[in-house]
Amino acid sequence: MRTSTHELYEDLETNFRVRRELYTEQVAFYLQDLIVPEARERTLLEIKEVLDAPNLAVTASLIGKRIGFLGAIFTYAYLKYGIAYTMDSSKIACMKSDNHENWLPTYYFGNAPVMKEEGGQNAEWIATNVYGKLLVPVIDSLSTVKGLSKKVLLENCYIYMAWIFEKHQLDMAIFYELLDHPAENFGTGVSHPMRFFHELQTTRATCCLYYQLHTKDKCCKKCPLANKTCNKIC
Template sequence: MPARALLDDEVCEQLLAALGPVIGSPTQAITASLLAKRFSFLSTGACLYAMSVYDKGLILSLDNSVIEYAHEEGLWTSSMPLDDVTPVGYEPGTREAWREVIVGTLFRDLLQPLWETFNRITGISRRILWENTAVRVYSLYDKRMEKVEDPAIRQRYEADFDWLLNQADPALFGLSYNPLKHFRRPPVLLEAEGKSIRFRRTCCFYYDASNPVEYCSTCPLLRPKKCR
């Protein structure tokens, strides 16, 4: 269905009610949280990777994005097709303005209205939904793009990530704050495991929909008490 259709309370509620049993979710609020994680993974992965690695603009808007929510044998199999996949370019010297359009369309125009609807229908915290989005962006730039070897591309995506974290106007997210900056916590060193983890501020409730119970690697419930 078109993403805009989910802004209808009845349509949204019907989707969440149908999806809950499929993913093993006990409540519509948890279903909304986990669906938001999936939407965030698909939308930010496509849009921001295209922007920072390929220097191409994809328009992920309510009217250009198609919602899928397929889930089989405990795994998401959905994608987020676009009606128009024609990339949007920019004239020399205008990349910063172009970047704002791409980012604003993704966060302010697509995700923010969806998260507002999820909050209104289920009561799920907006902060949880936005941190679900933020952690997907962190993973994209910290891990997936880290595999890129071309120095020019690395310089571009590092600059984009710094801008997203530290300079992007809250208005581009349709919020009074920049959620990517807000939820970016410093890493915690786990000496016994020999690694550092950036634990979340909020819990997405994935453990409540998993059987046997599993936790996300950055779940705040796993954060050592002395570091809380």
């Protein structure tokens, strides 16, 4: 059932940490700051200090998770409300967070234009816009950080994409269309950004490095290291 953009904004603000007003002093970074090399290095160093992270790879992986959550929000808005946001990295911002351990920012979409989709939603829009225009440019940039692979960042995003479909009961037919969609439509070359991770089901293929933020070697519950060096956390 389609509802108004006002209901969308209320939903995103209440359930997804999306704010409608911007106070410049509260901006941690705009997405374009993760893409432009000089700005990327400055942004990573600033967030590394906030997290007290041991290195830039851990910092970039956690930022990649938060951008993956952002991709899930845009997918949710598109499938539930029929709202197609324009992916403009100069307008979309992550705000400063008081939660330093996990760094859970609020988000600001700026004046990003929205378009009401009158026809049926489809996997192509998610592949070319959420992945191709939003996630992949950030992933390509962050993967240049020493000690962090593109595969880790793609899996960080996949986990949130799978979660948003399951948790919020979105159209699973579109999820499976995404799995069958050609990899090149996502902007990831020959490597499909979702299919391989979906096949694993019960565990991650990669370690997101989260455990390095803790002195007790805590790790995510699906971490491939869970049965080796890490203690399970939520």
